Amino acid sequence: MARALLSGNEAVARGAWEAGVAVGVGYPGTPSTETLENLARYDGVRCEWAPNEKVAAEVAAGVSLAGGRVLVTMKHVGLNVAADPLFTLAYTGVGGGYVLFVADDPGMHSSQNEQDSRRYAFAAKVPMLEPADPAEALFMTRLAFDLSETYDLPVLVRSTTRVSHSKGVVELDGGRVAPQCRPYVKDPAKWVMVPANARRRRVDLERRLARLREHSESAGLNRIEMRGTELGVVADGAAYRAVCEALPEASVLKIGMVHPFPDDLVRQFAASVERVVVVEELGPFVRDLVSLAGVQVQEIPLPQWGEVTPATVKAALGLPVEEGRVSPEGLPERPPLMCPGCPHRGVFWALKKTKAIVTGDIGCYTLGAAPPLAAMDSCVCMGASVGMAYGAALVENERPVVGVIGDSTFAHSGITGLVHMAYNGGAGTVVVLDNRTTAMTGHQGNPVSGVTLSGSHGRELDLEALARACGAEWVRTVDAMDLHGTLAALREAVASPALAVLIAKSPCALLSKCTKDPVAVDDDVCTACGACIQLGCPAISRTESGKAQIDVSICVGCGQCEQVCRFGAIVPAGPACDLGGSAR
Amino acid sequence: MSSVTTVVLAGVGGQGTILAGDVLAKVAMAEGYDVRLSEVHGMAQRGGSVITFVRFGEEVQSPVVDPGTADHLIAFEMIEAARRLPLLKREGRLVVNQRIVLPLPVLVGAAQVPDGLEAALAEEGAIFVDAEALACEAGSSKSANVVLLGAASAGLPLSQETWAEVIASRVPPATVEANLKAFELGRAACLKGACR
Ligand SMILES: Cc1ncc(C[n+]2csc(CCOP(=O)(O)OP(=O)(O)O)c2C)c(N)n1
Numbered sequence: 173m174a175r176a177l178l179s180g181n182e183a184v185a186r187g188a189w190e191a192g193v194a195v196g197v198g199y200p201g202t203p204s205t206e207t208l209e210n211l212a213r214y215d216g217v218r219c220e221w222a223p224n225e226k227v228a229a230e231v232a233a234g235v236s237l238a239g240g241r242v243l244v245t246m247k248h249v250g251l252n253v254a255a256d257p258l259f260t261l262a263y264t265g266v267g268g269g270y271v272l273f274v275a276d277d278p279g280m281h282s283s284q285n286e287q288d289s290r291r292y293a294f295a296a297k298v299p300m301l302e303p304a305d306p307a308e309a310l311f312m313t314r315l316a317f318d319l320s321e322t323y324d325l326p327v328l329v330r331s332t333t334r335v336s337h338s339k340g341v342v343e344l345d346g347g348r349v350a351p352q353c354r355p356y357v358k359d360p361a362k363w364v365m366v367p368a369n370a371r372r373r374r375v376d377l378e379r380r381l382a383r384l385r386e387h388s389e390s391a392g393l394n395r396i397e398m399r400g401t402e403l404g405v406v407a408d409g410a411a412y413r414a415v416c417e418a419l420p421e422a423s424v425l426k427i428g429m430v431h432p433f434p435d436d437l438v439r440q441f442a443a444s445v446e447r448v449v450v451v452e453e454l455g456p457f458v459r460d461l462v463s464l465a466g467v468q469v470q471e472i473p474l475p476q477w478g479e480v481t482p483a484t485v486k487a488a489l490g491l492p493v494e495e496g497r498v499s500p501e502g503l504p505e506r507p508p509l510m511c512p513g514c515p516h517r518g519v520f521w522a523l524k525k526t527k528a529i530v531t532g533d534i535g536c537y538t539l540g541a542a543p544p545l546a547a548m549d550s551c552v553c554m555g556a557s558v559g560m561a562y563g564a565a566l567v568e569n570e571r572p573v574v575g576v577i578g579d580s581t582f583a584h585s586g587i588t589g590l591v592h593m594a595y596n597g598g599a600g601t602v603v604v605l606d607n608r609t610t611a612m613t614g615h616q617g618n619p620v621s622g623v624t625l626s627g628s629h630g631r632e633l634d635l636e637a638l639a640r641a642c643g644a645e646w647v648r649t650v651d652a653m654d655l656h657g658t659l660a661a662l663r664e665a666v667a668s669p670a671l672a673v674l675i676a677k678s679p680c681a682l683l684s685k686c687t688k689d690p691v692a693v694d695d696d697v698c699t700a701c702g703a704c705i706q707l708g709c710p711a712i713s714r715t716e717s718g719k720a721q722i723d724v725s726i727c728v729g730c731g732q733c734e735q736v737c738r739f740g741a742i743v744p745a746g747p748a749c750d751l752g753g754s755a756r
Numbered sequence: 757m758s759s760v761t762t763v764v765l766a767g768v769g770g771q772g773t774i775l776a777g778d779v780l781a782k783v784a785m786a787e788g789y790d791v792r793l794s795e796v797h798g799m800a801q802r803g804g805s806v807i808t809f810v811r812f813g814e815e816v817q818s819p820v821v822d823p824g825t826a827d828h829l830i831a832f833e834m835i836e837a838a839r840r841l842p843l844l845k846r847e848g849r850l851v852v853n854q855r856i857v858l859p860l861p862v863l864v865g866a867a868q869v870p871d872g873l874e875a876a877l878a879e880e881g882a883i884f885v886d887a888e889a890l891a892c893e894a895g896s897s898k899s900a901n902v903v904l905l906g907a908a909s910a911g912l913p914l915s916q917e918t919w920a921e922v923i924a925s926r927v928p929p930a931t932v933e934a935n936l937k938a939f940e941l942g943r944a945a946c947l948k949g950a951c952r
């Protein structure tokens with residue numbers, strides 16, 4: 173039996189592989205991304221990035237319809253996008269086992285919101301398993317495929333950042349179940365959800381869930397761990413580990429299957445302890461279910477947001493917590509920043525000069541909202557930039573409005589916004605930042621780059637042709653590293669009465685591994701005007717005298733600062749190795 | 757519970773904290789301990805502050821580290837050392853790479869590094885290491901993270917042989933020798949320094 177140190181995401185991939193999945197499909201999103209990347213490394217599984225989560229869930233529905241086992245992966249907000257197929261797949265049920273892995277992000281380490289996917293399980297009437305650690309992630313994912321086929325339901329496996337991105341020791345004892353494709357059976361009453369069929373499946377859904385509820389009560393996914401009888405704690409997912417650490421004496425009802433909820437088990441647990449509290453992340457949800465089961469819950473002041481840690485649990489129960497040392501005062505913040513050589517930087521430099529209202533989107537380029545560039549006015553959800561640019565222009569007459577969107581994000585859900593703009597006679601400007609990759613989530617290929625998850629180079633989405641087909645009349649591609657060229661094109665696009673799409677193209681600096689020689693500041697020529705500082709490049713700072721200086725160990729010689737310096741003060745510095753700078 | 761050793765690695769995205777945390781966790785696992793490691797990817801990796809938790813012992817529950825509970829803080833840079841200080845126990849051990857990576861707000865003149873940062877860390881008992889210099893001495897400027905592991909190892913209950921095995925298995929083959937040297941230099945620097 174082998175032991176391995178696996179992250180929750182690696183463990184989910186392993187569990188799916190052991191269960192004999194034929195296909196894995198998803199859209200990247202922290203903290204879920206590595207799951208599919210890891211599954212793709214196993215033999216015998218076809219893995220693909222979809223343009224968005226809805227498409228992923230639908231491709232998976234096709235695999236299941238045709239009898240294959242399939243894993244779908246996404247982050248919590250992706251489930252909003254995939255919700256439409258999910259709700260109806262609960263009615264149809266499955267052919268081959270259908271498991272949707274969704275990763276929530278309490279504390280918003282890398283997300284725009286903190287929504288709670290547990291609520292989707294109830295709203296969509298779909299079972300949900302909640303592993304507390306990597307070992308459980310493997311076991312539960314594998315089991316989820318059997319449950320899906322036995323109970324004829326898609327199954328959600330929900331993790332959180334501290335499950336997905338924590339590693340733990342996992343025993344690898346299971347081999348792979350031979351992938352079996354169930355024979356295809358034409359069954360329109362099950363798969364064609366016209367109202368007459370859907371009404372029957374709706375009733376059947378309750379029957380399937382009721383059967384699964386019996387399983388939920390008895391199968392050990394939900395289990396009572398009796399220790400003392402004074403305090404009983406109900407805890408799900410990652411909160412379970414925090415409880416075990418903080419309250420080693422307490423009895424625990426561990427919730428591993430939150431839907432269907434084990435009402436009888438909760439009542440049995442409550443009868444064996446003096447008082448019951450619920451510990452969970454993201455606000456009262458299990459708490460309400462426990463109450464609905466008729467159990468009196470003692471209220472404790474848990475935070476409604478963020479992560480639950482052992483200290484939060486202790487504090488909520490009035491137990492003493494450790495006090496740490498004290499940081500020196502006045503420490504500067506360290507926000508994330510655009511990398512040296514990032515092609516997005518020049519586009520935001522240009523956008524700032526147009527004085528436009530810039531509706532933004534989600535990706536590395538969201539960093540264009542941060543000072544000193546500060547050239548993005550909104551960021552809501554993937555694809556929103558395009559619709560918002562159009563909407564804002566309906567009522568804003570003074571300033572131009574520009575929507576800015578990354579290549580992966582455009583393919584995800586920006587295209588329909590552009591169609592709306594064109595269809596309704598819009599004349600705004602959309603800038604697509606084509607850096608040839610999905611950078612933010614770790615450089616996945618996407619339809620625009622044509623690079624697939626298997627590493628092959630497929631068809632590249634032709635952005636210019638697509639923009640024209642949607643109805644844009646002014647369409648142009650510029651080199652994003654040519655700052656003045658980008659600015660000129662942007663000014664023209666904004667001034668044009670046509671619907672304009674500007675594609676700012678240049679590969680992500682981390683992909684192109686720019687290795688040009690660094691540049692330096694000629695102190696005699698620098699006037700301390702600060703123009704280069706305004707680029708927000710991590711290699712450039714001011715000296716005491718206010719003049720610029722460039723850290724050769726960070727500079728990648730991209731040339732952006734040379735382009736914005738009107739005095740020619742930025743000059744070649746010679747090869748980095750001669751200067752002792754090698755920490756690139 | 758007290759048999760659990762808790763280590764925090766703090767640095768700046770891109771400094772190699774994730775690899776260092778992974779090596780430490782694998783060493784602990786190879787020595788037969790239960791291990792939990794937790795890190796945060798995504799937005800923070802773009803030059804933001806990053807933090808990795810590694811906890812090992814007979815049985816480890818939570819992967820998260822609360823204030824005042826870390827036995828070791830390994831800081832890859834002084835501002836991050838100061839930022840994460842609250843996580844460290846009073847009697848905890850503080851290993852600090854003696855350099856500063858300026859964050860963007862400081863670079864653009866919107867914020868400052870507080871005066872006397874190094875002195876404040878010294879007051880907290882910091883064991884300073886010049887990891888970049890030792891890494892260059894070892895032959896690979898990219899091995900500064902391994903120098904810091906070496907320095908931290910002097911206070912961790914893990915055997916030298918296991919460290920060497922895991923490091924050799926985790927770094928690019930061409931850099932194995934330099935990384936092992938980097939580890940030794942870090943460890944030696946710490947042993948002759950102000951180790952407690
Ligand atoms: C619905 C949804 N799915 C996934 C994500 C995660 N996510 C955030 S940014 C991003 C990719 C952005 O890629 P791109 O538009 O190419 O910009 P880049 O990071 O390359 O600049 C993803 C997948 C999300 N925020 N929302």
